[in-house]
Amino acid sequence: MFSDLKQLVEYRELLRTLxxxxxxxxxxxxxxxxxxxxxxxxxxxxxxxxxxxxxxxMAPPGDYPFALFLFTGLLPWNFLANSLMGGAMxxxxxxxxVKKIYFPLQILPFTKVVSEFISLLLGMIVLGVIxxxxxxxxxxxxxxxxVPFLVQIVFISGLxxxxxxxxxxxxxxxxxxxxxxMAWMYVTPVxxxxxxxxTKPAWAQLAxxxxxxxxxxxxxxxxxxxxxxxxxxxxxxxxxxAAVLFVVGFVVFNRxxxxxxxxx
Amino acid sequence: MASESPAISLRNVxxxxxxxxxxxxxxxxxxxxxxxxxxxxxxxxxxxFDVRRGTTLGIIGSNGSGKxxxxxxxxxxxxxxxxxxxxxxxxxxxxxxxxxxHPDFTGRENVYLDGAIMGLxxxxxxxxFDEIVAFSEIGNFIDAPAKTYSSGMYMRLAFAVAVNVxxxxxxxxxxxxxxxxxxxxxxxxxxxxxxxxxxxxxxVSHSTDAVRNLCDEAIWIEKGKLQxxxxxxxxxxxxxxxxxxxxxxxxxxxxxxxxxxxxxxxRGEIVQVGxxxxxxxxxxxxxxxxxxxxxxxxxxxxxxxxxxxxxGIHRGDGILCFATNTSDKGEPPRYLSGEGELWFEIDALNxxxxxxxxxxxxxxxxxxxxxxxxxxxxxxxVLSGPDxxxxxxxxxxxxxxxKVAPGGADESGGFGKTGExxxxxxxxxxxxxxxxxxxxxxxxxxxxx
Numbered sequence: 001m002f003s004d005l006k007q008l009v010e011y012r013e014l015l016r017t018l019x020x021x022x023x024x025x026x027x028x029x030x031x032x033x034x035x036x037x038x039x040x041x042x043x044x045x046x047x048x049x050x051x052x053x054x055x056x057x058m059a060p061p062g063d064y065p066f067a068l069f070l071f072t073g074l075l076p077w078n079f080l081a082n083s084l085m086g087g088a089m090x091x092x093x094x095x096x097x098v099k100k101i102y103f104p105l106q107i108l109p110f111t112k113v114v115s116e117f118i119s120l121l122l123g124m125i126v127l128g129v130i131x132x133x134x135x136x137x138x139x140x141x142x143x144x145x146x147v148p149f150l151v152q153i154v155f156i157s158g159l160x161x162x163x164x165x166x167x168x169x170x171x172x173x174x175x176x177x178x179x180x181x182m183a184w185m186y187v188t189p190v191x192x193x194x195x196x197x198x199t200k201p202a203w204a205q206l207a208x209x210x211x212x213x214x215x216x217x218x219x220x221x222x223x224x225x226x227x228x229x230x231x232x233x234x235x236x237x238x239x240x241x242a243a244v245l246f247v248v249g250f251v252v253f254n255r256x257x258x259x260x261x262x263x264x
Numbered sequence: 265m266a267s268e269s270p271a272i273s274l275r276n277v278x279x280x281x282x283x284x285x286x287x288x289x290x291x292x293x294x295x296x297x298x299x300x301x302x303x304x305x306x307x308x309x310x311x312x313f314d315v316r317r318g319t320t321l322g323i324i325g326s327n328g329s330g331k332x333x334x335x336x337x338x339x340x341x342x343x344x345x346x347x348x349x350x351x352x353x354x355x356x357x358x359x360x361x362x363x364x365x366h367p368d369f370t371g372r373e374n375v376y377l378d379g380a381i382m383g384l385x386x387x388x389x390x391x392x393f394d395e396i397v398a399f400s401e402i403g404n405f406i407d408a409p410a411k412t413y414s415s416g417m418y419m420r421l422a423f424a425v426a427v428n429v430x431x432x433x434x435x436x437x438x439x440x441x442x443x444x445x446x447x448x449x450x451x452x453x454x455x456x457x458x459x460x461x462x463x464x465x466x467x468v469s470h471s472t473d474a475v476r477n478l479c480d481e482a483i484w485i486e487k488g489k490l491q492x493x494x495x496x497x498x499x500x501x502x503x504x505x506x507x508x509x510x511x512x513x514x515x516x517x518x519x520x521x522x523x524x525x526x527x528x529x530x531r532g533e534i535v536q537v538g539x540x541x542x543x544x545x546x547x548x549x550x551x552x553x554x555x556x557x558x559x560x561x562x563x564x565x566x567x568x569x570x571x572x573x574x575x576g577i578h579r580g581d582g583i584l585c586f587a588t589n590t591s592d593k594g595e596p597p598r599y600l601s602g603e604g605e606l607w608f609e610i611d612a613l614n615x616x617x618x619x620x621x622x623x624x625x626x627x628x629x630x631x632x633x634x635x636x637x638x639x640x641x642x643x644x645x646v647l648s649g650p651d652x653x654x655x656x657x658x659x660x661x662x663x664x665x666x667k668v669a670p671g672g673a674d675e676s677g678g679f680g681k682t683g684e685x686x687x688x689x690x691x692x693x694x695x696x697x698x699x700x701x702x703x704x705x706x707x708x709x710x711x712x713x
């Protein structure tokens with residue numbers, strides 16, 4: 001495992017190049033180009049604002065519009081969803097490279113995670129502007145954002161390695177993953193505030209609390225919107241899960257990577 | 265760099281592939297234990313060989329024999345099922361050019377991308393960028409998206425990146441198939457430069473001629489097994505022998521298999537074609553000027569009228585060098601039936617070095633019916649003799665007014681497989697499409713020295 005990790009560091013230049021390729025190729029050929037990275041979160045916010053601000057009146061958990069609450073949770077959620085869906089294709093979609101050139105394959109899934117993380121950062125810039133516009137303002141708590149960033153990267157990397165590897169052997173993974181991510185979102189407090197589940201059945205509460213993403217998303221919402229620390233017990237659980245998942249995913253991936261070339 | 269350890273060492277390497285008759289394995293199969301019929305193929309079977317540093321090794325073998333698998337294992341993209349592959353040094357594979365290219369990116373971006381995938385740092389690519397662009401002859405297109413490139417430009421740029429990786433070990437798989445003649449010449453020159461720099465080179469090719477001109481030694485792989493490892497000439501000789509044996513075997517089996525190179529009404533059949541040296545031993549490699557004998561064995565089901573047998577010799581690229589038939593000896597017999605043998609004896613095979621193919625035909629005098637035609641089914645090779653002559657034919661000739669310096673050029677014997685001449689020879693033999701390999705500024709005649 002450590003030599004595989006070391007290779008990841010040794011090939012950081014390749015990682016950097018591949019990430020930049022991924023980001024630049026995403027909106028290549030479009031008129032707005034790089035601006036899409038900002039336009040998409042803004043448009044998403046606009047839709048939420050129309051839907052939840054004007055049509056369906058939802059009560060926000062704090063002193064800010066519900067659309068803003070949604071947006072804060074959705075940015076990191078999209079980071080997860082896009083990484084997993086793109087990451088599942090990391091090996092299968094790069095058959096040309098995998099079959100023909102030798103390089104540490106563990107770079108490929110991680111490339112996807114890093115490039116989606118950069119999208120998250122760009123989204124966060126938009127969010128920073130929006131919270132000022134909506135009067136929530138900025139606070140020193142935002143300096144703690146690297147903590148959920150790190151935990152989420154570790155968590156997503158572990159899962160992405162697992163899915164990327166599994167998809168090589170079972171192409172079903174790439175089809176099922178969209179559904180899994182959607183179902184998963186409903187047991188994560190992205191579309192609803194965490195406090196409303198206290199009135200729900202015990203199994204639903206359990207599902208939400210066992211979900212490692214709960215602690216991570218909650219961390220973002222607390223820091224950005226409430227300028228407060230989140231529930232640290234939840235977050236510690238998320239961090240521990242992330243660490244375990246990363247080790248499992250990374251080890252499994254590297255265990256099977258030499259068979260990829262034959263399967264794709 | 266400890267020079268004693270070989271650059272590449274394969275020990276009992278076996279590589280098995282499972283071949284399924286269904287493309288992907290699915291969860292459903294896994295859970296329902298629906299095991300689709302699979303078979304295991306030994307792409308390589310207990311192969312062992314070493315390549316010393318600085319050696320140029322040719323790998324020959326028919327399609328699917330395991331040549332590419334060998335290169336893949338050495339490149340590291342594939343792992344052996346059992347056995348060990350040891351590679352000491354940085355490998356650059358000129359097998360899969362442009363695998364790292366992205367069509368939407370400009371040539372410039374692709375150089376950096378492809379270079380990074382091959383393990384070059386940005387700094388190194390910065391330094392070599394101009395050289396790469398110059399080598400690729402791509403000019404202003406370097407800032408156009410790669411999708412607008414012609415396939416030749418694409419390959420040239422990819423090749424330019426690959427040769428600039430500064431490898432210790434170079435793997436080459438038929439890169440000559442791309443680009444125009446002048447670019448191919450450049451590639452060969454680059455390969456020669458690799459040689460002079462003492463790089464270890466593995467060269468896979470169907471052209472035994474290219475292998476012969478570039479390589480110090482060769483291996484022949486067939487059905488995943490290493491057949492022969494040794495001097496290039498010896499290995500090529502064995503290889504040609506086997507190829508011809510197989511053709512003969514196919515003939516004698518005479519199954520219903522479709523053979524694109526054989527047609528005719530089969531009222532009379534050529535059942536065997538053999539290429540022999542004058543001692544009546546089978547022989548597939550000749551020196552210019554040696555005798556070559558061909559034996560045709562025929563079998564006639566119903567008697568045929570006015571039969572004519574013919575022999576044709578083609579160069580590897582299909583150019584007909586020579587053809588004749590028995591009617592040049594006068595009226596053919598009125599009828600022929602039964603079985604028999606017919607010898608065709610060439611006193612001096614005045615062909616210059618290269619790959620050649622033999623055709624045999626059996627038809628009636630008016631050529632209104634072809635009984636059996638074997639089109640370029642038999643292969644032989646002419647190896648270079650002591651003199652440097654290029655082209656297709658040797659003519660006996662003199663330079664009556666020219667004085668040769670004492671000592672003579674022949675003793676130096678330096679027209680082997682290295683240096684500038686090797687390159688021009690490969691070009692003449694392999695690359696040059698036309699029948700006449702001669703061009704302005706042809707290689708110097710040794711006697712002019």
